[in-house]
Amino acid sequence: MLSLSNIEFSIGERILFSGVDFHINPRDRFGLVGPNGAGKTTFLRIIIGEVLPTRGNVLRTNDLNIGYLPQEEIVLKGGTLIDEVLKDYHKQLERLTKLQTELSKKSNNRQIIRAYESEEERFLRMGGYDYEAEAYKVIAGLGFVKEDYEKKVDEFSSGWQMRIVLARILLNRPELLLLDEPTNHLDIESILWLENYLLNFKGAMVVVSHDRYFLDKILQVKTGATGILEVNQGRFRKYRTNYTGYLRESQIRKERLQHQAKVQERRIKQIKEFIMRNRANKSKAKIVKSREKYLEKLKPVEVEKEHKQIKVRFPLAGIYSKRIVQLAGVSKYYGSKKIFENLNLTVEKGERIALLGKNGAGKSTLCRIIAGYEPPDSGVRWSSEKLRIGTFLHEILLKMNPEDTVIETVSKRAVQEIDQNIRKFLGLFLFSGDDIYKKVKVLSGGEKTRLVILLTMIEPSNLLILDEPTYHLDKSSTDAIKQAISSYGGTIILVSHNRDLIVPFATRIIELRDGRLFNYPGDFFYYLQKRKDTSSYKGERRKKKKTISPMDVLKDKIINLETRRNRLRELFSRPGFIQNPRKAKKLFEEYQRLSREIEKLEESS
Ligand SMILES: Nc1ncnc2c1ncn2[C@@H]1O[C@H](COP(=O)(O)OP(=O)(O)OP(=O)(O)O)[C@@H](O)[C@H]1O
Ligand SMILES: [Mg+2]
Structure with a gap:
């Protein structure tokens, strides 16, 4: 169906990958993984023919119907x-x-x-x-x-x-489905739905993702060849297993290579010493020669370099006042559509606030209003004079000039910084050598996010507003952000779907729901508990009524199911939950069943 042979792709001097052979048949399934900037998106674009390889051949069957979901720029x-x-x-x-x-x-x-x-x-x-x-x-x-x-x-x-x-794309039922980070924009319910949809999908697929559960689930189906394709430091390697298996196998492989390299190093040292000792000894001249030859021919065991991690640290600016930002009676509309109305919020020094809400609830708009980047349609915003805001907002991603280079983008923001410092900064973010002359438009999804995070680090701040700061980032960079957030001494407002980030961080939760802002002065578990209590409180009131109508019974049933569903959500967010895939699968399935049941009951209520 599709065959790539001896593919090389280079950009200027840099060889992104070479010697790649890859064949895919109808009903094969592959997860494509690797660090940010390794070349995953480029590989998919070579498959569809949007980008030509610098060497090698791509063969597609005539009229091959490919469905391609790009990572960005839709x-x-x-x-x-x-x-x-x-x-x-x-x-x-x-x-x-x-x-x-x-x-x-x-x-x-x-x-x-x-x-x-x-x-x-x-x-x-x-x-x-x-x-x-x-x-x-x-x-x-x-x-x-x-x-x-x-x-x-x-x-x-x-x-x-x-x-x-x-x-x-899904509706067209392509013969080959290529999805580049599809779960990045989805909330948990839609991810579960997509997993199930893909389980029944009849064609072949290559899916880029770092979501372990998602990949494991879609690779359960073994109608053709299935596995993980890893791209790292210019090499493609295939693992005939799911993502969990891949993590295990690649770790074992790495340890084995490290061991072999050590043994080889020891052996080389011994031989070199032998040669040194016996070079002058005529009776051993033959052996010395043959050992020298052996050394010449010896192929060193290649151990992949450890991947460097970005170093994130948000510098802190001083502030004395307790209250730092306040919104009073704030409303926002887009055209005739109400986003939120009459909203009040006080942010105090040192708070770590997680802002939750469904997709489209207005979280990013609220972030911009808090930051003072966008005026509200009514109501007022007050902020302390000493307030210095650092933001990670998606507009910054969108507003970067695609024609500017990495170094120009940073220099524009940091007028007083000397060139030397900027380079040091960029190096910490793994933009080194010629990378700093790359234009923004050619950066990979993860590299762009890295650049915006870097901009946030230039100026000291005392309030950080971070809207999905781990967007497109690989695991290593996500861990670095998590670390930086936890050691920052200022106030933070964080929007994220990543519970791994929210749970250890938040001291207060605010939630945008139906155009209103709900306040939960506690951590994530407190929030879950309170949300549950709100449902059971309604249940209590209902019980006190003299007559119980069938509608009440139905509603109570919904509340009970919702309570169980909330409990499951809470379990999902616990660290280590995913480590028991069998149990996780069972609970996820129960979650889906409950969602369906609730939906059905709600329809009839
Ligand atoms: N025209 C170009 N000029 C210079 N560099 C380029 C060009 N096109 C791509 N690159 C670089 O090639 C590398 C691979 O990019 P690609 O988008 O394929 O990575 P990726 O694995 O998809 O990363 P991510 O996980 O961040 O999405 C990146 O370092 C990118 O900056
Ligand atoms: Mg990519």
Whole structure:
């Protein structure tokens, strides 16, 4: 179906990878993993032909239908959500109708008959007339609600636009599915839905992800070859196992190589000593010669270099006042759509606040208003005079000039910094050598995030506003951010879906829900408990009523199920939860069952 042989890809002097052979057959499944900047996205772009390799061949079967979800830069314009999702279906129908009309005029034309047959086959492969019904299921699975259907696609945030593209790709049932970090923009429920969808997917797939549970789940299906393809320091290596197995096997492999390298080093030292000792000894001249030859021919055991970790430290600026930012009666609308209304918030020195809320609830907008980057439509924002804000906001990612180089981007922000310092800074963020002259537009997803984090580190601050700061980052960089957050002495407001980050961090949770801001003055577990209590409180009140209607019974049932579901959510967020995959799987399945049941009950209530 697709065959890559002896592929090399280099950029200027730098060889990203070389000697890569990769074949994929219908129904094979591979997870593609490796550190940021290793070349995962580039590899997918070579497969689809968007980028040409510098050496080697790519062979695809004729008309291979590939569905490719890029990692970033999805910009949709034009019609409504439904128009966009049904676009390919309508186009296909149109093609068929046109050919039908032509056929009715020239019924014996072989070329038209062939064209008609091939288009009809394609139509059937897409699901034929079931396509429309399937489309509604898919968009519901990806978290869209009825009110979204007629909304224009450009009104959706980039995360939701990515979901629209994903829906379209899945509905076309491609023979080869290429997904680049699909879980980055999804919340837990949609991730679970996508996992299940992919379990039943009939084609071949290559999926870039660092989500261990997600990869393990989709690699359960063994209809063809399955495994992990790792790209690291220019080499591709295949592991015929799932992600958990890969982590184990690659660790064992690394330790084995390190051991072999040590043994080899010892052996070389012994031989060299022997040669030195006996060089003048004529009777041993032959042995000395042969040992010298042996050394010349010896292939050193290659141990991969340890991957360097970025060094993150957010510098602190002093501030004395207790209250540092305050919002009073703040409202925000986009057009006629209310985002939030009459919102109050006081941020005090030293607080570590996690801002939660569903996708699209307005978290990023609220961050911008707190930062003072965007005025509210009504209400006031007050801030302490000494307030110095450091932000990681997605606008910064979007607003960076794609034509600037890395060093220009940083220099623009740090006028007073001398060049030497900037280079040192950049080095800490693994931009070294020629990397600093790379243009922003060629940086990988993770490299761009690294650059924005770096900008946050230039100026001292006493309030950090971080909106999904681990976006696209590999595990090693995510760990570095986690560490920096925990050692920062100032105040932090953090938006993240990564519970690993929130749980050890937050001393207060605020949640945007239905246009209002809810305050939970405690850690993440306190928040979960309180959320649960709110549900049972409603239950209590209901019990006190004199007559209990069937509707009340139904609602109580929903509350009970929700309580159990919240308990499961809490379990998911515990460190070490995923270490027992069997148990995790069982609980995830129970979670899904509960969600379905709740949904059904809610429909009938
Ligand atoms: N035209 C170019 N000029 C210079 N460097 C480039 C160019 N195109 C890509 N690169 C570099 O090639 C490397 C590989 O990029 P790629 O996007 O494939 O990485 P990735 O593995 O997908 O990373 P991530 O996990 O961050 O998404 C990066 O270091 C990137 O900066
Ligand atoms: Mg990438």
